[in-house]
Amino acid sequence: MRKLITPSSQDKSTGRVHTSEKHESAIRQVQGAANYVDDITEPQGTLHAAVGLSDCARGRIFAINLDDVRASEGVIDVVTIDDVPGHKDIGPVFKGDPLLADGEIKFFGQPVFAVLASSAHLARQAALKGQIEVECEDAILTPKQAHEQQAFVRPMHRFGQGDADTQLENAVHKVSGSLNIGGQEHMYLEGQVSLAVPDEEDRMNIYTSSQHPSEVQKLVSEVLNVRLHRVLVDMRRMGGGFGGKETQAAQWACIAALLAHRNRQAVKLRLPRFVDMHVTGKRHPFSNAFDVAFNAEGKITATRMEINGICGHSPDLSDAIVDRAMFHADNGYFLGDSDIVGHRLQTNMVSHTAYRGFGGPQGMIMAEAMIDKIARYTGLDPLTVRKRNLYGETTGSKTPYGMEVEHNLLPDMIEALETKAQYWQRRESIKAFNQTSPIIKKGLALTPVKFGISFTSKHLNQAGALVHIYTDGSIQVNHGGTEMGQGLHTKIGQIAANEFGVDLSMIEVTSTRTDKVPNTSPTAASSGTDMNGKAVQNACITLKARLASCFATKIGKPELANHVTFTDGLVRLNDESMAFSELVQAAYFERISLSTSGYYKTPKLAYNRETGEGRPFFYFAYGVSMSEVSIDTLTGEYKVDSVDIIHDVGNSLNPAIDIGQIEGAFIQGMGWLTTEDLKWNDSGKLISENMATYKIPAIGDTPVNFNVELFGKENAEDSIYHSKAVGEPPFMLAISVWCALKDAISSLSNYTIDPQLDTPATPERVLNAVVATTEAMQAEAESKTSHSKYGDAFSASEVS
Known part of the structure; x- marks a missing residue:
């Protein structure tokens, strides 16, 4: 599935953005001519x-x-x-x-x-x-040892709303759970x-x-x-x-x-x-636990959660990473009265560090674990429970850290995907299949993503740029972001070309250099295009104002400079026009500066860590994914049969690159949750130390049916051309694979048991979960048989 984005009228697009331009280094990379x-x-x-x-x-x-x-x-x-x-x-x-x-x-x-x-x-x-x-x-190598020895790299952090303890104590319906979440190379x-x-x-x-x-x-x-x-x-x-x-x-x-x-x-x-x-550090392993209270309809009334990030020997970025895990422990759901605490555990391992999602995935998966547990307890379909707990008028709109969830797209996106991918029809088909298939069991899950966009350290939310126009009309752009294959330079080039109304070939985005743009933030937090794109746009606007004034003066209408437009390689004012390159040459002879810097800082950010309340994110990016899997209950082996995704990138700057990012992020997330198993021995030595002992997803692991669609609704916030970040949010779409595996295992109990399935869900762990579920069912059946026999004997003695 592909859905192209049409430009918004307010974007004043010249066709250089919202189009699928190829990656600026693609040809060089294929030819081996791109320099690293x-x-x-x-x-x-x-x-x-x-x-x-x-x-x-x-x-x-x-x-x-x-x-x-x-x-x-x-x-x-x-x-x-x-x-x-x-x-x-x-x-x-x-x-x-x-x-x-x-x-x-x-x-x-x-x-x-x-x-x-x-x-x-x-x-x-x-x-x-x-x-x-x-x-x-x-x-110190385990979370338990770290807690026992009070070994932390940074102090704990806590936030929440209401009185979770009282609500949990008085709850009629409540469940608890824990999950060990593996790291990732x-x-x-x-x-x-x-x-x-x-x-x-x-x-x-x-x-x-x-x-x-x-x-x-x-x-x-x-x-x-x-x-x-x-x-x-x-x-x-x-x-x-x-x-x-x-x-x-x-x-x-x-x-x-x-x-x-x-x-x-x-x-x-x-x-x-x-x-x-x-x-080098990995994605942080986590060891988390939760208690959740809910009513008979499966709606959450209170949540208590403990987040334990296994940080390694030093703080590195663990403070912010565990914070982000806490911020995303709700995913897209209203948690009722809440109490969320995060610990930064010190262990004698390499210091773990940033990884796509920056702690968000390790928090978000806990929300889905809670939903699954509630669904099995109540006998409701997990999707029904998910929909009933989404942020909205019938639940609540305030997160545990006090930020209002505005412009929530998840209800519409979930409805769109469950219809297009035929969730309910496939659910019935899978149930029928599982009843007649003794060995192979299928599972299905549809899960949402709500991911906050911004650095949670406020000072990092700033960017700079430097733009030069040369006398032949060609343009050189430098900015503070770095290109790591994600297409950042391509989008930056498109933004500059769009602003000046010239062909993309006229733009050269140069190496990131500290002598051109100083004091830059890292290219992380999915903010590369958001921040640097705005900084480049601001520099272009300054230069356009100079050129517009020059052109308007040249044709004798200086008072109309604000009405000058830049499109299709021409500069226009009413019926008058001039080639962009000619105007640049004229501006040079008029001694008008053709170089300037641009700057941008993300607005609306204000989080108070002391009170645990505020707005740490400029906006949320959303996504929904549905995965179908098949497992072999004799071996634990499995395959991902089908994946359907609708993802929110706002008004996409480059649909092809965005779809590629979504596909790549999903597969990488699937690897984190299924095959990528970090192992240390009892001496603390990493033993999954090469490609022979550490399995990343291969082409054969890609689902045969893999459909990705862009949602196509522009960002309500004033981001660059009302697009949205795409680097990290789709990584967490892969949680649907993990939930689908649990769904397949749960079918052995007629969906009454929520299996314990730590990640990565390797075939060994899947087989262990199958065995545990089967044994639990047998124990329950024996208990009922024993109770029935005792009851019959008691009745007989009463009669005699």
Whole structure:
């Protein structure tokens, strides 16, 4: 299914937006001509770095012997934390992330030293020869251990509405549940890599695969003990990021810069995949629990929830990630009186970090777990329970954190999908199939997504841009966002082309550089196009005003400058027109500036963390998905047969790119919930450390029937051309697969038991849930038989 978006009249579109333009680097990427950091021609004499890792999860370092490392072939330099001239801790928000181990080991595989050699191979060989003596201590590896030892990376946070405790205590109908939610490896195609090139005196140029060039600039300057203006960071494109290069790209850039600074030669540090998986953070695993009260119709009256983010050894971004999990524990439902508490558990693991959805998925899945539990308790269809609890007039419109849910699209979207995808007909068909199929069982689920758009740290909601018009009419655009394959530069180019009314080929979006747009926010929180697109638009508006004034003056009507339009390569005022390139040339000769910056800050944001109330999001993006699955009850194996999606991207800037983002996000979300199983051994070592032991979805896992439709309703808020963010929200559409698997298992009990199915729902876990459900049914049947026999005997004795 495809639904193209037609431009709104208020967008003044010239056909450059709301159209399916191909990705600006597509041809280069297919041809292998797109440059990534590792493709940059290396300066003469470039050296290569590698890191030496710890082999225990927790302990005190009492000796480091690097003699064999220094004596290894090709080695030029070796550094430890003591060789850092400036800041030793590179924690992005809170302290706790030493550049290299500083007196203690915090996780298995922590970098302890770095070695510089004439080749990457020799550097990596030498790094294996370090002798690190550690007095090992008992590591904290589980949520239970963290709670028992009161190990937290940040204080707890709590919010809610009403009196949940009293409501739960007095409730006639209530259920409880818990869920262990696995993490996820980013598995970007391009691994972590940085190239540091020393310039004159203490200046440093950094080329890095990073979602946050400004943070890399700041941390490199602090590590080298130089001012920010001495460090330039250049980022053309990444081969995937997904959050794994938001904060954790900085460490490798800093190490490369330190070695380049010491040796006055260019240094490249590229992590091999095996090392990358050990030393970089993952999606946070969570261990959550809930109590929920409801009436006989399945409508929620009170909710209590505990959110436990397993953060690893340091804060990194965990404070905001657990906050976002809490913000999304309601998904699209009114939770009644509520009490939601979030803990940030410290464990001796690599510090977990940002990942597509940023905690939102780990909170949102709890709402769906509650709905399923209520449905099995009441005997109602899960979709019926979902619809009855949606935010609205018959429930409530205020979230647990006090934000009003305005412009809620979910009721209309759910109705559209249940009709188009024939939910109720398929539900009856599946029930009939399951009654006659002893081995294969089918499941069906339709689940919603309500995802808040904005950084929850208010100061990050700002963006800048720089636009140059050259005298031939071509335009160069620079902005603070980074391209990681998601099509950000393509949409930015479309925005600029639309504003000036020129062909997209006239726009060049250049590398993200800290010397062009300073103090940028990371490309994250699905805000890349929202914020940077607005900043570019504002710069274009300024330049258009200058050009319009020039044109109106040139034709003798300066008072009508506000009525000048830019369309189809022409500048027009009533019957007068001039080619855009001619006007640019004329403006140059009139000494009119053809360059300007643009700026944007997201409006309406005001969340008070002390009171747990406010508006942390500019708007919500919505989506609905329906998944049908088949499971083999003898083996636990399963397949996803069919997926139908309707997703809300507002007035889409580029429907083809948006649909691609939805499809990719869904498959990645499906991987998180089904196959991607992170495993650590009892020593705290990651053992799912390569593609042979960690399974991401393959092409064969893609549903045969996979239908995606855009909802096509423009954003009620004043976003760029009334579009909506698309990067993260569709990831959570995959929760419908998990719910469908539970539905198939529940069919064994005639839909009376809600099976315990922790994620990822691997075939092993599905089989365990099948066995547990079957055993529960057998136990119930035996109990009824026993009770019946006892009752008959009692009756007989009474008669006698």
